Amino acid sequence: MEFLRSKKGQGANVPAPGTRVAGAAAEDRALAYLQQAGLALVQRNYRTAGRGGGEVDLIMREPDGTLVFVxxxxxxxxxxxxxxxxxxxxxxRRIVFAAQCFLLRWPAPPPCRFDAVLIDEGRLQWLRGAFEAC
Known part of the structure; x- marks a missing residue:
């Protein structure tokens, strides 16, 4: 009965251990799916510092060089x-912020896009260009 457990002492945004495990499993499944589709992993769980920072679950590269923030x-x-x-x-906004921070490493950033991999009741859906940076 994990939902009854007190979150006292934990940050408001700290997921319960079961949630972290499920999230990691979903990321593993999404990564395998995207790699099967021909994308290469650049980095996983890229985080920016600070309370208002962001995180990108997966940063992938298309065969044409496009960076994909997933x-x-x-x-x-x-x-x-x-x-x-x-x-x-x-x-x-937080994903876009993290992507902008990540791109600071690049002298000439490649084309980029923001995708989402959604897993609902076990069904995986890959949304290319799920949202824009603006």
Whole structure:
């Protein structure tokens, strides 16, 4: 009965251990799917520093050189709009911020896009160009 466990002493945004395990499994599945589709892993779980920073679950590279910043979302049930509905404006802003920080390493950044891999009730869906940076 993990939902009854107190989160006292934990940060408000710290997921429960079961949630972390499920999230890592979803990222593993998304990574395998994208690699099978011909993308190469550049970095996993890229995080920026600070409280308002962001994270990119997977940074991939297309065969043509395009960098793909991937948000992976998984839901066991499709209630509340499913996995896609959980990528709100604040989450998108944080992903874009993290991507901008990541790109500071590049003297001439390649073309980029933001994708989402959604896993709803076990079904995987890859949304290319799920949102824009603006």
């Amino acid at each position: 948000e992976v979302r998984s839901r066991g049930r499709a209630t509340h709009g499913g996995a896609g509905a959980s990528i709100g404006a604040v989450k998108r």
